[in-house]
Structures are given as C-alpha cells and as structure tokens.
Amino acid sequence: MKILYNVRVWMLLCSMISFVQVFAQQETFTISGFLKDAKNGEALIGANVYVQGNTSLGATTNLYGFYSLSLPKGIHQIEFSYIGYHTQAKEINLDKDIRINLELSDDSKALEEVVITSERKDENVKNTVMGKEELSTDRIKSIPAFMGEVDIIKAIQLMPGVQAAGEGNSGIYVRGGGPDQNLVLLDDAIVYNTGHLFGFFSVFNADAVKNTTLYKGAMPANYGGRLSSVIDIQMKEGNNKRFEMEGGIGIISSRLTIMAPFKKPKSTKTAKGAFLFSGRRTYLFDIAQPLLKKTDFAGTNYFFYDINLKANYQFSDKDRLYVSAYFGRDVFVYNSTKNQTNVKIPWGNATATIRYNHLFNDKLFMNTSFVFNDYNFSFSGRQTDFSFNAFSGVRDFNVKVDLDYYLNNKHKLKFGMMYTHHRMTPTQASAKSGDTDFESKINKRYSHELAWYAAHEYSVNDKLKFDFGFRLSLFQHIGPFQQVSGDNIIGYDTVYYKRSKPIKTYVGPEPRFAMRYAFGNNNSIKAGVALNYQYIHLVSSSNSTLPTDVWVQSSAIVKPQMALQYSVGYFRNFKDNMFEASIEVYFKHLWNQIEYGESYVNELNVDQELGYVFGKGKAYGAEFFIKKRTGKLNGWIGYTLSRSDRKFPDLNEGKVFPAKYDRTHDLSININYDINKEWSVGATFVYATGNAITPANTLSMIEFNPMIGYAERNSYRVPSYHRMDLALTYTPIPKRRPNRRWKSSYNIAIYNVYNRKNTYFIYNKIEGSTLTGDLKQTPINVSLFPVIPSFTWNFKF
Amino acid sequence: MSVHSYISTNSLSIIKRNRTFYSGMFLLLGTLFCILFFTACEKEIKLNVKSNPNEIIVEGHIENDLPPYVILTKSISLYDNININNLSNFFVHNARIVVSTDSDSVELVEYNSSILQSLPDSIAIAIAAQFGISIDSAAAFPDVSIYTVPLTNTNYVGVIGKKYDLRIEVNNQVLTSSTTIPAPVFFDSLWLLPHPNAAYADSFFQVYGWLQDPPTMGNYYRYFTKADNEPFLVSTQSVFDDNFFNGKAFQIFIPKGKPIGSNSSEFDFNTDGYWDIADSVCTIKLCQIDKPHYDFWRTLEANRSSQGNPFGSFVLVKSNIVGGKGVWGGYGSITGSYVRVP
Incomplete structure (x- = not known):
C-alpha cells in the first residue's frame, strides 16, 4: 500500500502545479455550440472541431453534442467533422466569443463511392485517453449476429482486453476482472443485470442505442464505483425533424422503433422536442402455445421483452431536458395440471433518467441527472396446498451533477458529484404449508454512496498533454438493520440500528492520471494510472451471472474491492489514417476480491456474505490492435496475451491459482466488406484459451454413496474456444424511386460456420452403483451451439 | 432431465429442506435452458487429471x-x-x-x-x-x-x-x-395421504408428520425411513435445519429414503419419495445432530448434486475430522412408526 500512497501524493502535486499554470494567457475568444445530425437532429457525440492545419488545436463534443474551443484572436479556418459524416469547414474571424450550432449530414447518399470516414486526423494518437473504444450502432450492426439479434455487448467482446464470459454469453471480463466489475450505464442509469436468458442476449435493443463507449484502462475521474471498465451506452434521442420508423423480424424476436418530433417542424427546421419508443419481444414459445394448450402443460411459456422510451425538449439555446426510461423482463411460467403445480419466475431491470443540460456561458456546461434503477428477481410456486415465494433485488435513487469548464485551449476542467441511495434485498423467501406460514428474516440493506471528482486536462504543448483526476468516494452502510451474532451454544446477540444510523463507513481516495507524448509522424506514447474502489459486489458461482445472483453491498464483513491499474501504450496511424494501430500493456493489483468459500452451499435465511472469502489478485497483459477504418474493406484484429491470478488464504490451501477470468490468448478478427451499394458481407473469428476449471479427481465412499474430491482450483483448461460467424446483408435500392424513404434490408447470419464443438461445461456421468460394485465415472464434454443460421428482415421508414 | 423432476424436488421438500428449494430454483432455470437449447451435444472425453488417492x-x-x-x-x-x-x-x-x-x-x-x-x-x-x-x-x-x-x-x-x-x-x-448427542425431537403425529397424481394413487402413498421445532435457534435434523423389515434408508437430501422455521409447528412431507448405492442422479418424479402401497409399517427415525455434523451432510449432499451442474460451482465437503476426511457424528434419535390397517 506504500506504492499507493506515493502515487497519490505525486498526482496531487502534479495537479496543483498545473492549476497554477492556468493563469497568464494571451487574449483569447471562444467558439462554442452544439453539433447535430442533419437527418434527425440528434446530438453528435465525440465529433471534432479543430483548426485546419493544426490538429492539436481542437475540441471534441461531449455526450450532449456540446463543444467549446478557445483560440487566440484572429482569423481561423475551423473544421467540423464526425466519423462517417461530411466535414464542414468555416472561416471565422474571431474577435469575440461566438456560438456556432451546426448540423452535419452523413454519407449515406454517397455509399456507392468509398466511404470517407472523416475524423479529426490522428484522433486516437492525439488524445490522452487509453483503453477507450467507441462503437457506433451502425458499425455494430455489420457484425454477424447470433440468431440475428444485434448485440452491443457481444460487439464489445471483440475488442482486445475484453473476453466473453462463455459460449454465446453477453457477460464480459475486462482485463482479468470479474463481470461485476463493469459499470454498465444506459443513459446514466446503472444496469445491474445486462443479460436475458442466462446472458445469451443482452438487454440492449440495438435499434434504440445511438452510441457505446468502453473504457477499460485508466478510467476518467467522472466514472467510478467499478474496478474494470465502464460501458457507457447512450440511447437515441428521438427524431427532431420527421417521423421515422424502423424495425425488424427475426427468428426469435421482433422489434419496432418509432421516433418523431412532438410537433412537425416547418421544412428543414428542427423541432424543439422529440421522442423515441422502441420495443422488442421474443416469440419462440408463443408459437408453441396452441400445441401446449391441450396438454398437461398448458400455459407454460418463456419470453423476454425490452421497452425503451426517450424524449427530449429544448427550452432555449441554453437549456435542454432529456427523459429516458427502460423496462425489460424475462418471464418463465411453468404449469402442470396433473401435478397441481404452477411456477412463475419473472426478472428484469427498470431504469428512468431525467437529465437537464444547462449552458451557463460559452465555457461552462452543466448536466444534472436524476436516476432511478431497479433490478429484481422473483419466484412464485405452488403445488397443491403448498406455496413458496422468493424475491431479491437492487433499487437505487441517484442524483448527479457534472460540469465541463472549457477554460482555454490548454486547459479543460471537469468536476462534479454524485449521490446514490441503495437498497439491496437479499433473497427473501416466504412459504405456506397447509395453514402454517414461513418467512425468511434476512434484512434488506441500505446505504449511501457519494463521490466528488475533479479532472484537469492540460495540453502543455503539441507534444505533451496531461490528464489529472481525483475522485473521492464514500460509502456508508446505514440502518435500519439488525445484526445477529453467535450460535446456539454461546447464545445469540442482536444489535438493532435505527433508520439512517451509520453502521459502517468507507472512504476511498481515487487518483487518476493519464498522459500523452506525441512524436514523429502520427506516433504517440500514452501512460495512465488509476486507483478504483468498488462498494457493491456480485459473487457468482457460475462463469457468468445468473438472474438469481444477488448484488451485495460493502459491510463490516465485506470490504470494498480495490484496483490499481498501470498502463502504457504506443499508438500509431498509417496511410493517412486509413489504419490505426496500438499496443497497450497493463498491470493491475486487485485487493479485497470476493469468492464463495469452497464448501459454500446456498441456504435460505442465511446472509450470503457469511459464505464469502476474501483475497487479492494480479492481472497483467499486452493488447495488440490494428484497425482499418476506411475503404470497402474495413475491420479490425485484436489480440491479447494476459494473465489473471488470485490468492486467497481460504481457497486452494492458500496457493495462487488462475482466476476464472484468466485467458492466456484471446484473438478477435472482425471484417466487413461492402461489395456494392446493395450487398455487404461480414465475418468474425474468435479464438481464446479454454476456461480454467477445477476438475474432480478422487472418489471415496460415505454410506456407500460417492463423495467427490477435487484437484487444485482452476488447474485444468478446457479445450480452446474458437468459432467463425458470417453474415450477408442485402439492401435493395429500388430502381424506379431510388430515393424513397421506405428501405428494406435482409440479413442472413451463420453462427459457428464450421460447427466447432466448443466446450460449454464438463461433468462426470455416473453409472452403476457401489453396492453392485460397478460404479463408473465418465467425463462428458457438453457443447452448446452447433452451426446456427438465422434470417432477419429489417425495415426503415 | 425434465422440468417435472425439478419442480417436484422443490416443492416436495420445501419445508423439510428449505435449501433444496433454493437450489431447485437454479435447476428449474437450468431446465428452461435445456429446453431452449436442445441442440446441446455431449461427447465422452478423456481428462488427464492428477489425483491424490489413499486419503x-x-x-x-x-x-x-x-x-x-x-x-x-x-x-x-x-x-x-x-x-x-x-x-x-x-x-x-x-x-x-x-x-x-x-x-x-x-x-x-x-x-x-x-x-x-x-x-x-x-x-x-x-x-x-x-x-x-x-x-x-x-x-x-x-x-x-x-x-x-x-x-x-x-x-x-x-x-x-x-x-x-x-x-x-x-x-x-x-x-x-x-x-x-443432542436431545432428540420427534413428530407429534404421522399420517398418510394418497399420491397427488391420481394415476399413481393405486401404487404409492405419501407420509406426513407434524413437527414442533424447539424454540431456540440451531436445531439440525437428519432423518431415516424404513419400510417393514427393510434397513433404514436416507434420501438424497437427508438433513435440514430450523433456520427458516425456528420454533414453528407445521406439517412436513416425509419422503421414503432411497436404497443405498442407488444412483442419485436418476430421479423419477412420480415415484421418488413416495411409499409403496405394499409397505405396511412406515418407520421414521428423526435425529438431532450438532452443527459440525450437520455441515458434513449438508456439504456432502451438495458435493454430490453439484456434479455436472453448469450453473453451480463444485463443493468441497466440510469434515469434522482433524487429520483426515469424513465424519464423526452423534445422533440423538427417536424412532416412530405408522402402522397401516389393511
């Protein structure tokens, strides 16, 4: 921990020095405004505004499309650009602060030609951010999709440093960390369970998503609360120009999205407000309903659905309001008339976000968010005169204020705070047998989570740029709560805590630092350090997360998880930005990592945290990435060589073992080729070292039945995982009216083209019995998905 | 593997073995998963795993x-x-x-x-x-x-x-x-009910008991059943504690134990746990055991059932033997019978 302390002190010092340097500047003025999409009026996130011929003088739009660029007095050629959109250039005589709001139009009309994806030159070389990937939904849609369901999370899995949790699974492990260490945000709301159907599909309907950003390296100071990564997903805002509809019919689900202005604007103007509605539902089992109707199982069904809503309204040039909501559920119903049994299991997330943007002046932008989110799982079952119910979940209320202060072209400040009130409900069960009621008495947990942050982006000169950040987080477990200790021998002792009474408090200073040094032609070296705290945890016994997994908060027993990450990278662009390449290496220390004890068995009415054991970990690796950004053929290759170890005093006899997130090799190739304006093909290939599992190795007898012994933890590797997927998309352009608004496209995707039988799990088949003396165990390899073709029809209006 | 079997394991055993129900929840979801992805393919493989026998x-x-x-x-x-x-x-x-x-x-x-x-x-x-x-x-x-x-x-x-x-x-x-050897507790009464599924009522019946759990927390139970002159048998989940029902009086389904050495992975919803119509004396032995003894059976039964469950993790058996593995357990037992009148 001494290293930690040194890093902290050093970073604070640097930060202070740079603040001092803010003063003593020449006379400058500010150009600021919003950049929007000409086709629907949506904010363009991460668009670039820069001075022609001087790529180091520039700004990027924030999540709401706002930019602010301060320049010396004089005449400047300013370029406004966004990937896949036409660049606009303006000559500006800067003698006062000015506002320029612009709309950029995309290149869709020019699809026949080579798509020129315009981006500020050398963007990835010039910024300080490392381990950041931005993915537009359009690009994600060109990736072959499993069962035709376009999946944002699975697209992220193709990035270096990011591993899929398992076959067809949308759970992710980032740089050797667990699935609970990823902060997944949908319009600022935390999504606690990102998967439908055991994670085979993610809860994000791609039609409703505009943009996805992944941070896996040194996290900027405005994010926190998780150790490994941030996946920041922005929903589409609604179309402020005209009515727009898109949807699709696939083999397992159908989708429909409607976007429209509240009031139709005149000609090419933009309406002040607009909304979006998007829905998706599966129907695989609905189709089977008529068949089940006459059987014993009438009414048995499984489906999931997602609903996304969003509205935006611009009160003035300086004030804008966004309201967004998400609601999704998986529902499983089981009926059996003969056995007088009914079971219903629904689970899912709900989120609601209200965001208010205010521009104080040309340099100071504020966003205030109010967020509600909820995840819950419930189970209700009945057989004859016996019934059983279980419930678990998380519910948060959150408020957040973020300020962006664009001081001048050398200094940019970000600061803000957030507060969350958590309520965590462990599995609470109740049952009724005959006339007797049973109820579990595990307490709900309540807590405050607070954070303040400040970040300072400082461009020393063309070559050198620093990003100093500091986040201070605070977590407090509060009452009402009752703590029971002891057993039936020494007796029980109960302590009661009143509502809001602090029970346990943790404070986490989280320094963040990033720097860039640019040199030569299109080269840069970047480095970063970040310390992160995580106060809420999800411990799962399976590889991925299950709907029944329960989030738990830090307490007197469960300390906050911590990670300190160092990373260094070399970035280079080739051929006038046609290729982007990078090599990043990282090293992570992990503390207070949590696992279940080796003899843990889930029990009702027993606090889960009593079954935990704690330890530390290390993760390190190198990531290689090359991306061809432009041309008919585009795509990327990512390769990661890494290791992730854990050491727990109470696991594996205290010896170091590989984490279940450990993958030695991980290769992802994604290629897209536009044959012509109507046809395009996509291909994905992935290769990864097999999962580490703990194999059974010994057999002994108790009451003439087997007792199984196990080898060292995670000491066996299942065969390596590899798979190729292909997709073909046909978007006919009507010969008579090539410009008509109605557009159809047909997509054929093939999952696992060469039918690789990847290991899903291994179990031992037991045959015979000890008593008859012919007991035999055979290891069986189970693979899940063979080659699966799918077909999807999409339309747009 | 059918949905059926999981439901039954659950509901039959709820009160008796509350944790079964909980694991049943996972299993039920697991079944759903199996139905949806019936494409799963199984293949025998060879595992080269070192073992350390002779413990x-x-x-x-x-x-x-x-x-x-x-x-x-x-x-x-x-x-x-x-x-x-x-x-x-x-x-x-x-x-x-x-x-x-x-x-x-x-x-x-x-x-x-x-x-x-x-x-x-x-x-x-x-x-x-x-x-x-x-x-x-x-x-x-x-x-x-x-x-x-x-x-x-x-x-x-x-x-x-x-x-x-x-x-x-x-x-x-x-x-x-x-x-x-803790002080034993026994059912206040035992009674019989027909099999809930009419199609099986001619061949099987159920045994129920009325249990009054003692007022202090921390009662751990293990039960054995015996039909006529057969030996005492245990179920695949033979232990339960009073965590969920401390101090309560309630009815409880008493499944008939399985013959020793029978394959625990095979489960027939309609017959497992039910008593044979030919059984005329239904004997139940209910034991109180201490916590370490209970932990042994609890973890052993989980050790057996976690085999091959893709959603569960392996479970190591918690032993109360210093210097070895296994169990040294005391039983405080009471045995009682229900004699059926032909």
Whole structure:
C-alpha cells in the first residue's frame, strides 16, 4: 500500500502545479455550440472541431453534442467533422466569443463511392485517453449476429482486453476482472443485470442505442464505483425533424422503433422536442402455445421483452431536458395440471433518467441527472396446498451533477458529484404449508454512496498533454438493520440500528492520471494510472451471472474491492489514417476480491456474505490492435496475451491459482466488406484459451454413496474456444424511386460456420452403483451451439 | 432431465429442506435452458487429471442406546472403476480406534461384515441397519469391515447430552474428532395421504408428520425411513435445519429414503419419495445432530448434486475430522412408526 500512497501524493502535486499554470494567457475568444445530425437532429457525440492545419488545436463534443474551443484572436479556418459524416469547414474571424450550432449530414447518399470516414486526423494518437473504444450502432450492426439479434455487448467482446464470459454469453471480463466489475450505464442509469436468458442476449435493443463507449484502462475521474471498465451506452434521442420508423423480424424476436418530433417542424427546421419508443419481444414459445394448450402443460411459456422510451425538449439555446426510461423482463411460467403445480419466475431491470443540460456561458456546461434503477428477481410456486415465494433485488435513487469548464485551449476542467441511495434485498423467501406460514428474516440493506471528482486536462504543448483526476468516494452502510451474532451454544446477540444510523463507513481516495507524448509522424506514447474502489459486489458461482445472483453491498464483513491499474501504450496511424494501430500493456493489483468459500452451499435465511472469502489478485497483459477504418474493406484484429491470478488464504490451501477470468490468448478478427451499394458481407473469428476449471479427481465412499474430491482450483483448461460467424446483408435500392424513404434490408447470419464443438461445461456421468460394485465415472464434454443460421428482415421508414 | 423432476424436488421438500428449494430454483432455470437449447451435444472425453488417492476417510457414528461404530476407507482415483472384487481395497484395516467421554472410554475392534451375523443381535441388527445393509444380505458382502465395541463391552452405548471424542491411529497417522448427542425431537403425529397424481394413487402413498421445532435457534435434523423389515434408508437430501422455521409447528412431507448405492442422479418424479402401497409399517427415525455434523451432510449432499451442474460451482465437503476426511457424528434419535390397517 506504500506504492499507493506515493502515487497519490505525486498526482496531487502534479495537479496543483498545473492549476497554477492556468493563469497568464494571451487574449483569447471562444467558439462554442452544439453539433447535430442533419437527418434527425440528434446530438453528435465525440465529433471534432479543430483548426485546419493544426490538429492539436481542437475540441471534441461531449455526450450532449456540446463543444467549446478557445483560440487566440484572429482569423481561423475551423473544421467540423464526425466519423462517417461530411466535414464542414468555416472561416471565422474571431474577435469575440461566438456560438456556432451546426448540423452535419452523413454519407449515406454517397455509399456507392468509398466511404470517407472523416475524423479529426490522428484522433486516437492525439488524445490522452487509453483503453477507450467507441462503437457506433451502425458499425455494430455489420457484425454477424447470433440468431440475428444485434448485440452491443457481444460487439464489445471483440475488442482486445475484453473476453466473453462463455459460449454465446453477453457477460464480459475486462482485463482479468470479474463481470461485476463493469459499470454498465444506459443513459446514466446503472444496469445491474445486462443479460436475458442466462446472458445469451443482452438487454440492449440495438435499434434504440445511438452510441457505446468502453473504457477499460485508466478510467476518467467522472466514472467510478467499478474496478474494470465502464460501458457507457447512450440511447437515441428521438427524431427532431420527421417521423421515422424502423424495425425488424427475426427468428426469435421482433422489434419496432418509432421516433418523431412532438410537433412537425416547418421544412428543414428542427423541432424543439422529440421522442423515441422502441420495443422488442421474443416469440419462440408463443408459437408453441396452441400445441401446449391441450396438454398437461398448458400455459407454460418463456419470453423476454425490452421497452425503451426517450424524449427530449429544448427550452432555449441554453437549456435542454432529456427523459429516458427502460423496462425489460424475462418471464418463465411453468404449469402442470396433473401435478397441481404452477411456477412463475419473472426478472428484469427498470431504469428512468431525467437529465437537464444547462449552458451557463460559452465555457461552462452543466448536466444534472436524476436516476432511478431497479433490478429484481422473483419466484412464485405452488403445488397443491403448498406455496413458496422468493424475491431479491437492487433499487437505487441517484442524483448527479457534472460540469465541463472549457477554460482555454490548454486547459479543460471537469468536476462534479454524485449521490446514490441503495437498497439491496437479499433473497427473501416466504412459504405456506397447509395453514402454517414461513418467512425468511434476512434484512434488506441500505446505504449511501457519494463521490466528488475533479479532472484537469492540460495540453502543455503539441507534444505533451496531461490528464489529472481525483475522485473521492464514500460509502456508508446505514440502518435500519439488525445484526445477529453467535450460535446456539454461546447464545445469540442482536444489535438493532435505527433508520439512517451509520453502521459502517468507507472512504476511498481515487487518483487518476493519464498522459500523452506525441512524436514523429502520427506516433504517440500514452501512460495512465488509476486507483478504483468498488462498494457493491456480485459473487457468482457460475462463469457468468445468473438472474438469481444477488448484488451485495460493502459491510463490516465485506470490504470494498480495490484496483490499481498501470498502463502504457504506443499508438500509431498509417496511410493517412486509413489504419490505426496500438499496443497497450497493463498491470493491475486487485485487493479485497470476493469468492464463495469452497464448501459454500446456498441456504435460505442465511446472509450470503457469511459464505464469502476474501483475497487479492494480479492481472497483467499486452493488447495488440490494428484497425482499418476506411475503404470497402474495413475491420479490425485484436489480440491479447494476459494473465489473471488470485490468492486467497481460504481457497486452494492458500496457493495462487488462475482466476476464472484468466485467458492466456484471446484473438478477435472482425471484417466487413461492402461489395456494392446493395450487398455487404461480414465475418468474425474468435479464438481464446479454454476456461480454467477445477476438475474432480478422487472418489471415496460415505454410506456407500460417492463423495467427490477435487484437484487444485482452476488447474485444468478446457479445450480452446474458437468459432467463425458470417453474415450477408442485402439492401435493395429500388430502381424506379431510388430515393424513397421506405428501405428494406435482409440479413442472413451463420453462427459457428464450421460447427466447432466448443466446450460449454464438463461433468462426470455416473453409472452403476457401489453396492453392485460397478460404479463408473465418465467425463462428458457438453457443447452448446452447433452451426446456427438465422434470417432477419429489417425495415426503415 | 425434465422440468417435472425439478419442480417436484422443490416443492416436495420445501419445508423439510428449505435449501433444496433454493437450489431447485437454479435447476428449474437450468431446465428452461435445456429446453431452449436442445441442440446441446455431449461427447465422452478423456481428462488427464492428477489425483491424490489413499486419503483416509472416516465414517463413524454414535447414537443414543447404540454402540459407536467406525468404517475406515481410502479414497481412490476418480476414474478407477470399482467392481465387486476390489471393493475390499477400499477398507483400511488394523486401526487403533478409541472412543471416549470425560469419564469413560472404549477401544473399538474390527469386524468383517461376513461375521456380522455372529455378533449378538443387539449390535448386529442395529449396526447393519444403521448404514443400510439388511442383516440377511450382510453376509453376501465380501470384506466390509466395521470397527465397533468388543464383545466384552457391548453395553457401551451413546447417551443423550454427552460429548464423545474419537481418536484413530493407523498407518502412522493420527486422526481425531469429537461430537455430541443432542436431545432428540420427534413428530407429534404421522399420517398418510394418497399420491397427488391420481394415476399413481393405486401404487404409492405419501407420509406426513407434524413437527414442533424447539424454540431456540440451531436445531439440525437428519432423518431415516424404513419400510417393514427393510434397513433404514436416507434420501438424497437427508438433513435440514430450523433456520427458516425456528420454533414453528407445521406439517412436513416425509419422503421414503432411497436404497443405498442407488444412483442419485436418476430421479423419477412420480415415484421418488413416495411409499409403496405394499409397505405396511412406515418407520421414521428423526435425529438431532450438532452443527459440525450437520455441515458434513449438508456439504456432502451438495458435493454430490453439484456434479455436472453448469450453473453451480463444485463443493468441497466440510469434515469434522482433524487429520483426515469424513465424519464423526452423534445422533440423538427417536424412532416412530405408522402402522397401516389393511
């Protein structure tokens, strides 16, 4: 921990020095405004505004499309650009602060030609951010999709440093960390369970998503609360120009999205407000309903659905309001008339976000968010005169204020705070047998989570740029709560805590630092350090997360998880930005990592945290990435060589073992080729070292039945995982009216083209019995998905 | 694997074994998963896994009014097949075993099951039945070896409320443990109900009991069932605690135990746990056990059921033996029967 302390002190010092340097500047003025999409009026996130011929003088739009660029007095050629959109250039005589709001139009009309994806030159070389990937939904849609369901999370899995949790699974492990260490945000709301159907599909309907950003390296100071990564997903805002509809019919689900202005604007103007509605539902089992109707199982069904809503309204040039909501559920119903049994299991997330943007002046932008989110799982079952119910979940209320202060072209400040009130409900069960009621008495947990942050982006000169950040987080477990200790021998002792009474408090200073040094032609070296705290945890016994997994908060027993990450990278662009390449290496220390004890068995009415054991970990690796950004053929290759170890005093006899997130090799190739304006093909290939599992190795007898012994933890590797997927998309352009608004496209995707039988799990088949003396165990390899073709029809209006 | 079986395991066992229900929840979801992805493909493979066999496994018990007994076995490599001829290789012979309380002690002697019948009935029948061997078939077992009290000290039996220490010396190893015999509790009444599915009502019936759990937290139960003159048998989940129902009185379904050595992975929803219409005397033995003893069975049963569950993690068995594996457990038992009138 001494290293930690040194890093902290050093970073604070640097930060202070740079603040001092803010003063003593020449006379400058500010150009600021919003950049929007000409086709629907949506904010363009991460668009670039820069001075022609001087790529180091520039700004990027924030999540709401706002930019602010301060320049010396004089005449400047300013370029406004966004990937896949036409660049606009303006000559500006800067003698006062000015506002320029612009709309950029995309290149869709020019699809026949080579798509020129315009981006500020050398963007990835010039910024300080490392381990950041931005993915537009359009690009994600060109990736072959499993069962035709376009999946944002699975697209992220193709990035270096990011591993899929398992076959067809949308759970992710980032740089050797667990699935609970990823902060997944949908319009600022935390999504606690990102998967439908055991994670085979993610809860994000791609039609409703505009943009996805992944941070896996040194996290900027405005994010926190998780150790490994941030996946920041922005929903589409609604179309402020005209009515727009898109949807699709696939083999397992159908989708429909409607976007429209509240009031139709005149000609090419933009309406002040607009909304979006998007829905998706599966129907695989609905189709089977008529068949089940006459059987014993009438009414048995499984489906999931997602609903996304969003509205935006611009009160003035300086004030804008966004309201967004998400609601999704998986529902499983089981009926059996003969056995007088009914079971219903629904689970899912709900989120609601209200965001208010205010521009104080040309340099100071504020966003205030109010967020509600909820995840819950419930189970209700009945057989004859016996019934059983279980419930678990998380519910948060959150408020957040973020300020962006664009001081001048050398200094940019970000600061803000957030507060969350958590309520965590462990599995609470109740049952009724005959006339007797049973109820579990595990307490709900309540807590405050607070954070303040400040970040300072400082461009020393063309070559050198620093990003100093500091986040201070605070977590407090509060009452009402009752703590029971002891057993039936020494007796029980109960302590009661009143509502809001602090029970346990943790404070986490989280320094963040990033720097860039640019040199030569299109080269840069970047480095970063970040310390992160995580106060809420999800411990799962399976590889991925299950709907029944329960989030738990830090307490007197469960300390906050911590990670300190160092990373260094070399970035280079080739051929006038046609290729982007990078090599990043990282090293992570992990503390207070949590696992279940080796003899843990889930029990009702027993606090889960009593079954935990704690330890530390290390993760390190190198990531290689090359991306061809432009041309008919585009795509990327990512390769990661890494290791992730854990050491727990109470696991594996205290010896170091590989984490279940450990993958030695991980290769992802994604290629897209536009044959012509109507046809395009996509291909994905992935290769990864097999999962580490703990194999059974010994057999002994108790009451003439087997007792199984196990080898060292995670000491066996299942065969390596590899798979190729292909997709073909046909978007006919009507010969008579090539410009008509109605557009159809047909997509054929093939999952696992060469039918690789990847290991899903291994179990031992037991045959015979000890008593008859012919007991035999055979290891069986189970693979899940063979080659699966799918077909999807999409339309747009 | 059918949805059916999971539902039934759940609901039948809820009160009796509340944790079953919880794991049932996972299993039910697992079934859903299996239905949806019926494409799953299974293939036999070869695993090259190192094993460390020859660990000593203790299975020892002491029950009120019964003499203590210990079975000593060795672990073998998982993929070694077991056949009737090498069953004897399992047993560990020539151990020095002492059971003691604060005031007295007894050194156990080794018997071979083939001579069980030559023991006095009081010991032989009880012991044979204890671990599920019918006294008549015991002779058919080659080399099943049991350590129990010497013929000169057959009145050394378990006493409720006492603590019993165990010390085993074998092959230059010393294994120790200690257990207690808690005060027993029994059902206030037992009754029968027909099978809930009419199609099976002619062949099977159910047994119910009314249980009053003692007011203090921390009661751990294990139960055995016996039909007519069969041995005592246990279910795949034979233990439960009062965490969920402390101090309550309620009805409880009592499933019939499975014959020993039967494959626990096979489960028939319509027959498992139900009593055969031919059974005329339904005997239930309900035992109170202490926490370490309970933890052993709880983790062992999870150890058996976690095999091959893709959603569950492996479970290591929690032993109360110092220097070895297995269990030394005391039972505070009461046995009662329901005699059916033909």
